[in-house]
Amino acid sequence: MASKIVAPRGTQDIFPPQSGRWQELEARIHQLARRYGYGEMRTPMFEATELFERGVGDTTDIVEKEMYTFEDKGGRRNTLRPEWTAPVVRAALQHNLVQPGVAQRFYYVGPIFRYERPQAGRYRQAHQFGVECVGFKGPEADVEVIAMAMHLFRSYGIDVTLNINSIGDAACRGKYREALLEHFRPALEHLSEDSQRRLERNPLRLLDSKEERDKPFVESAPPFEAYLCDACRDHFEHVKKYLNQIAIPFVVNPRIVRGLDYYTRTVFEFVSDALGAQSTVCAGGRYDDLIKSLGGPDTPSVGFALGEERLLMTIDAAAESQENERRGIQLVALGEVARELMVTMCSLLRYSIDAPVFMDYDDRKLLAQLKIADRNNARYALVLGSEEISAGNAVLRDLVERSDRPLPLGKDLVPSLVEVMKS
């Protein structure tokens, strides 16, 4: 016997009824984006590898070891997108959508691919919703995208914590880096192996360490805030002020350090304790230098990415079982003559009503078909058999009230069904 083929590691099939929850989430996402004035961007699922090497940063883990890269038959190096920001920026630049002085708001929904070790809330194909607010340098834009994410969480009534930080711009980050090196170097031997390795490469990452032996040194490390330049400090102060102003609670967390190279100034994370180790549901920040580094005009921008799987997991943990209402109608044909008539009826009804129309094409008994109607969660069953045909009436059963009513066969049948189903 041939062995079963299963979905690749780290990927999952989404099928009913779970797929219904995805549709519902994405409907909310599109509605939210419309309200905030964001337009959807759809880009290819793969891009030239160079885009990510330049955009994400070629020393990041994503680029160093997590990309699905392949060569096509023309010898081009392509990569399945591991994140959306670089492709969105690329597309905006390619089509000249980025003009000085004109802000653009984009959003996206779809899969990303990273070769990682799968875990709860971490997949090799994951799905992200994200926004990119391009062209505003002021803190209002930072707060706008944060408010959007919060809006989505609130619409589900789930409890997430917003952490924010500022990692400054290129200039103040250099100074801070020096300060960190000075702080950690004397303690080098006491640090964990990982941290020793990271110190020279990217001392900022040390702040993120969860190693017990690193903790005292991390806690005594100087906060970035002390090294921010005046402009960055002012920007951060305004972000906090505006968040207070629109009643979005937050925690300033100096240890938030994002793993992608392009972030500047504001960085933020929404975390949920319903998630275990992968607790970040949504993360983002400002990337004022990215567009320029990809060959575009100097255009400050800010955005976030939200993991749909992780959001659905936190909703799962929070939500109680929601009862689904009975909807639609089951057409119950008894015998071949009735079935032939009902094929037409079925087609007409599907054009006429916005609810499921079910029909079973096997030669089943009435009892069996009613059980199917029940399982389909249909509100009504329309029964047609030889008795009904000779009497000239089909029988419409209300499966909630358990009541029957005759409906005359003929061309009024479908309109009268439509009428009944409206109420």
Next chain:
RNA sequence: GCGGUUAUCGUCUAGUGGUAAGACAACGGCUUGUGGCGCCGUGUACACCGGUUCAAUUCCGGUUAAUCGCCCCA
């Protein structure tokens, strides 16, 4: 990439060195035709490959996968 744990019907579980039990679901039926309940009936399940053994689903090793943690990230 590293470490821990786990792997039995579609799902959730029991159990054993001599080829496996139950619940839920599914399917059929309950005197040709009126659902949810009830009753009766129906099962190609011990992940894969090796080893030990007369005999392995059970013990051992490996592989694969899931899960938890590290790293990193959504």
